[in-house]
Amino acid sequence: MQCAQIRHTTTAMDDFVWRALAAGLGLAAIAGPLGSFVLWRRMAFFGDALAHSALLGVALGFLLHVDVNLGMVAMCVAFALALTGLLARSRLAPDTLLSISAFTALSAGLVVLSFLDTVRVDLIGYLFGDLLAVSTSDLVWIWGGALVALGGLAALWRPLLATTVHADLAAVEGTRVGHVRLCFVLLLALVVAVAAKIVGALLVTALLIVPAAAARRFARSPEQMAIGAAAIGALSVTGGLVASLLLDTPSGPSIVLTASLLFALSLL
Amino acid sequence: MTTLIEARGLAKSFDTRAVLSDVAIAVAQGEIVTLIGPNGAGKTVLLRILLGLEAADAGTVERKPGLTIGYMPQKIEIDANLPLSVARFVGLAGSYTKPQIAEMLAETGIAARLEAPIQALSGGEFQRALLARALLRQPQLLVLDEPAQGVDVTGQEALYDLLARVVARHGCGVLLVSHDLHLVMARADRVVCLNGHVCCTGKPAALGNDPAFAALFGARGAASVAVYRHNHDHEHAVCADPAHDHRHG
Numbered sequence: 243m244q245c246a247q248i249r250h251t252t253t254a255m256d257d258f259v260w261r262a263l264a265a266g267l268g269l270a271a272i273a274g275p276l277g278s279f280v281l282w283r284r285m286a287f288f289g290d291a292l293a294h295s296a297l298l299g300v301a302l303g304f305l306l307h308v309d310v311n312l313g314m315v316a317m318c319v320a321f322a323l324a325l326t327g328l329l330a331r332s333r334l335a336p337d338t339l340l341s342i343s344a345f346t347a348l349s350a351g352l353v354v355l356s357f358l359d360t361v362r363v364d365l366i367g368y369l370f371g372d373l374l375a376v377s378t379s380d381l382v383w384i385w386g387g388a389l390v391a392l393g394g395l396a397a398l399w400r401p402l403l404a405t406t407v408h409a410d411l412a413a414v415e416g417t418r419v420g421h422v423r424l425c426f427v428l429l430l431a432l433v434v435a436v437a438a439k440i441v442g443a444l445l446v447t448a449l450l451i452v453p454a455a456a457a458r459r460f461a462r463s464p465e466q467m468a469i470g471a472a473a474i475g476a477l478s479v480t481g482g483l484v485a486s487l488l489l490d491t492p493s494g495p496s497i498v499l500t501a502s503l504l505f506a507l508s509l510l
Numbered sequence: 511m512t513t514l515i516e517a518r519g520l521a522k523s524f525d526t527r528a529v530l531s532d533v534a535i536a537v538a539q540g541e542i543v544t545l546i547g548p549n550g551a552g553k554t555v556l557l558r559i560l561l562g563l564e565a566a567d568a569g570t571v572e573r574k575p576g577l578t579i580g581y582m583p584q585k586i587e588i589d590a591n592l593p594l595s596v597a598r599f600v601g602l603a604g605s606y607t608k609p610q611i612a613e614m615l616a617e618t619g620i621a622a623r624l625e626a627p628i629q630a631l632s633g634g635e636f637q638r639a640l641l642a643r644a645l646l647r648q649p650q651l652l653v654l655d656e657p658a659q660g661v662d663v664t665g666q667e668a669l670y671d672l673l674a675r676v677v678a679r680h681g682c683g684v685l686l687v688s689h690d691l692h693l694v695m696a697r698a699d700r701v702v703c704l705n706g707h708v709c710c711t712g713k714p715a716a717l718g719n720d721p722a723f724a725a726l727f728g729a730r731g732a733a734s735v736a737v738y739r740h741n742h743d744h745e746h747a748v749c750a751d752p753a754h755d756h757r758h759g
Contacts, residue, residue, distance in 0.1 A: 282592045404602045407588060414561050414581040415603055415647065454591075461593045 258374055259487065265376045265384045266479030266497065269437050269449065272388040274457070274472030275395055276433050277450030278464065279426065282406050286451050287337055288325065291344035292431055293446035295321035296438035297351030300368055304361050305354060311383045314435040321347060322431035326424070348443070371442030371494025373483065380439060387436035391429050398425050403464055441494040448498040453478060456505040474504050512539045514577055514651045514683045515560060520569035522555055529555050531707050533569070535685075537651060542677065542684040542697060544714075547704035553687045554584075556704065557655055560685070580644030580652045580682070585636070585660040588628055596620070599628045600643045614642040618672065633660035637669060645676060652677065654686045670697065 280289050296314045298321075303313025325343055332339050355363055367375060376384070395402075401422045404412035413419045437446045457470030482497030489496075516536035522529050529552040537543045547553050558564040560571060561581060588594065597611050615621045618638040623631060631639060637657055644652060657673065658666040674697050677684050686698070703709040 282589050284589065407592070407594065407599065407602060408583065408586050410558075410561075410563055410583055411581060411586075411643075412602070413563055414579055414653075458591055458593070463593055463595070463598065467593055 258376070259483070261376050261378065261381055262373045262483055262493065263480065265381050265440055266373055266483060267476050268381075268385045268388040269433075269440055270453070270475030270479050271472050272391045272395070272433055273437060273449045274453050274470070274475045275468035276391065276430060277454040277475075278457070278468045278471050279395075279402065279406060280430065280447075280450050281454045281458075282464075283426075285430070286447055287340045288427075289430060289434055289450055290447040291325060291340045291347070292318050292322055292434045293438055293443045294344040295347035295351070296435055296443045296446070297368055298347050298354065299351075299435065300363070301351050301354035301358065304358050304363065311380065311436075311439065314438060315387075315432060318431040318435035318438075319428060322427045326427055367442070368438070369442050369444050370492060371438075371440050371445055371497075373440050373479075373493035373497070374486070376440065384436050384440070387432055391433050394425065394429050398422060398429070402426055441497060445494050445498050448501065449475065449478075452498065452501040452505050456501065456508040459508045474501070478504060512574060513537070513572075514539055514574050515571065515685075517556075517560060517571045518569055520556065520559060520566045520571070522552070522559065522564075522567050529706065530559075530566075533704070533708055535560070535702055535708070537683045537685050539650065539683050540681055542686065542699045544698035544701045545685065545687045545704055546689070546701060547709075551705045553704055554655060557653060557685070557687060561653060574650070577651060578647055578649045580647050580649030582637070582640045582644045582652070582654045582657055584655045585633065586640075590629055594628045595625050596628050596631065596639050597624045600639055600646060603643045603646045606646055610646065611642075614646050615639070617645070617676065618642040634662070634665035634669060637661055638672070641673070641676070645680065648680070649682050651683045651685065654684065656687055656689065658688070673697075 280286055295317050299314035299317025300310050301313075302308075302317060303310040306313070321343075325340070328339060328343070329336055334342075355365070364372065364375075366372075401412070401417045402425075404415070404417050405419050405422045409419050409423075412422075433450075434446050437449055441449050453475035454467065454471040456474045457467050461467030461470050478497050478501035481500040483493060485491060485500065486493040486496040514537050516534075518534045520533040520535075521531050533552075533556060535543070535545070535556070545553050545556065555564065559566045561579065562571075588599075596615065597608065600615065601611050612621060612624055615624055615638075618641050620631075620635050620638045620642070623635060623639075628636075628639065637660070641657070644654075654673070658669050661669055673684075673686075698714050700711065701714050702711045
């Protein structure tokens with residue numbers, strides 16, 4: 243990124259590099275376990291649709307003069323609830339509905355942003371991520387969001403696993419399947435909103451899916467896969483960040499490419 | 511005999527199509543009730559209403575207070591991306607120790623597959639894993655939806671033998687949905703034929719003579735039931751109901 247490059251060459255790079263690494267690792271810690279569930283529940287499209295709404299959250303944040311991070315979280319949560327309701331009622335195939343919603347949300351975000359001619363928005367940063375631009379307050383958001391989501395996921399683990407394996411069976415055995423699904427969707431919305439800041443709205447799903455898929459080969463239990471995915475995510479963040487600094491490539495795509503490379507290696 | 515579950519006057523429609531109308535069914539402790547009927551007769555919907563997975567449009571379902579149900583759904587798919595051993599899958603039924611799980615898998619005959627990935631099981635083995643999970647809960651009522659689906663012909667007989675043994679040992683009531691008339695009927699205490707409504711109900715031996723049953727399953731179905739009548743010296747027409755039109759399209 244241009245701005246990163248200037249700082250890179252002119253100032254001590256320590257601060258923003260460490261911030262970037264801390265943000266990326268915080269995200270990898272939650273994206274691995276949550277992404278495993280996204281994989282098992284086949285909700286990749288759902289996560290992607292949520293991410294597409296993040297930009298609309300940014301736009302509305304600027305429009306209503308509220309914190310952009312808050313705008314993204316609020317938007318993703320609202321969009322997640324709306325999508326869940328629509329999916330339960332609609333007769334369309336889920337992937338049709340999700341595609342329509344995703345592109346509608348993304349376009350709405352872009353259109354609303356175009357009305358804001360007084361603010362300069364780093365559109366590329368929001369779409370494809372800019373890890374090196376993470377501020378201290380972003381870091382608080384990311385780690386706060388990651389810790390809340392990790393705690394929530396840990397509390398939800400057992401009923402969520404039972405629901406994922408077979409919802410009807412879990413319901414007959416006393417799991418409150420509806421509650422569990424709702425909590426999972428809310429956690430996913432929170433993490434997608436927080437991650438969109440780092441890897442960008444268009445690449446968020448990759449951070450959820452690719453490390454989890456790479457961990458599958460080596461895992462013999464759900465827990466092993468979740469922890470393995472977090473580890474592979476951390477490796478991808480670190481590798482991508484280093485590559486981004488050395489080669490002056492954009493950070494988000496570099497992280498995703500590193501994860502893809504690790505996935506390809508896991509297949510060998 | 512204590513009634514475990516009893517439904518009365520159940521009705522359910524999807525859009526304008528009535529799937530169930532005025533259906534009554536009950537299962538008592540230690541009783542094996544088999545639900546049969548053609549495809550689209552509403553068997554699975556009825557089970558789902560009884561299990562509390564779906565709401566009926568009308569009617570009531572009464573359960574014995576504190577009733578525990580073991581449920582064996584139709585053959586299910588588990589995502590290949592989920593690393594899950596057979597023991598973990600069975601243990602999802604609740605909080606159970608490894609020895610309890612191993613003991614139950616031994617009872618259903620797949621102790622050797624304890625640590626195998628659940629996706630590696632054959633059709634018959636998977637149904638036995640499902641049965642183990644249902645039994646682990648010490649259920650008073652077992653609800654089985656097409657338990658022999660995806661199981662080869664020789665495996666089916668073995669599976670029904672196993673079901674008969676564990677039901678006798680655990681003394682639970684059973685509600686069973688099945689297509690396999692000849693395998694199932696011999697072991698049922700009571701058979702309920704469903705086709706949107708309850709066409710007829712009674713002891714399996716008696717149903718072979720029932721015109722409603724013959725209308726639903728044809729002469730061959732009736733004949734396959736008749737095989738199991740040899741040790742009954744009398745028959746009663748269970749639902750000879752001349753006022754009721756039993757022609758089903």
